[in-house]
Amino acid sequence: MPARKELPTIDELKSNCTMNLYGCWLWNGAVANGYASLRRGGEHYKGHRLAYELAKGYLPANILLRHRCNRKNCINPDHLIVGTQSENAQDHFRAHPPEGGVHRSGNGYRGKITIDGSTLRML
Numbered sequence: 001m002p003a004r005k006e007l008p009t010i011d012e013l014k015s016n017c018t019m020n021l022y023g024c025w026l027w028n029g030a031v032a033n034g035y036a037s038l039r040r041g042g043e044h045y046k047g048h049r050l051a052y053e054l055a056k057g058y059l060p061a062n063i064l065l066r067h068r069c070n071r072k073n074c075i076n077p078d079h080l081i082v083g084t085q086s087e088n089a090q091d092h093f094r095a096h097p098p099e100g101g102v103h104r105s106g107n108g109y110r111g112k113i114t115i116d117g118s119t120l121r122m123l
């Protein structure tokens with residue numbers, strides 16, 4: 001995490017969004033895998049995670065954020081809920097350890113896990 005001053009404020013993020021009837025803040029900037037994406041201080045951020053942290057506080061990297069509105073490019077912190085899917089997945093892995101273990105790449109929260117040929121992505 002770069003110095004706080006390099007990060008946008010929640011209002012700056014919001015000003016780069018289009019609001020819809022459901023209260024979504026739909027990101028107008030770059031998108032990666034459907035999610036709002038932005039770059040500050042040489043680092044990439046997922047817009048919804050950044051918005052959540054700015055609005056509600058620190059979000060550990062291994063905690064999943066889900067969109068209640070099912071719009072990946074929405075960054076309204078009030079449309080985001082933490083954890084449930086990740087917790088479910090972790091319960092599943094404890095009960096059924098995946099062959100070859102859990103593979104994690106650089107940033108620690110993006111992983112890919114294969115179970116019986118079906119792939120589950122943790123974002």
Ligand SMILES: [Zn+2]
Nearest residue numbers: 024069074079
């Ligand atoms: Zn939304």
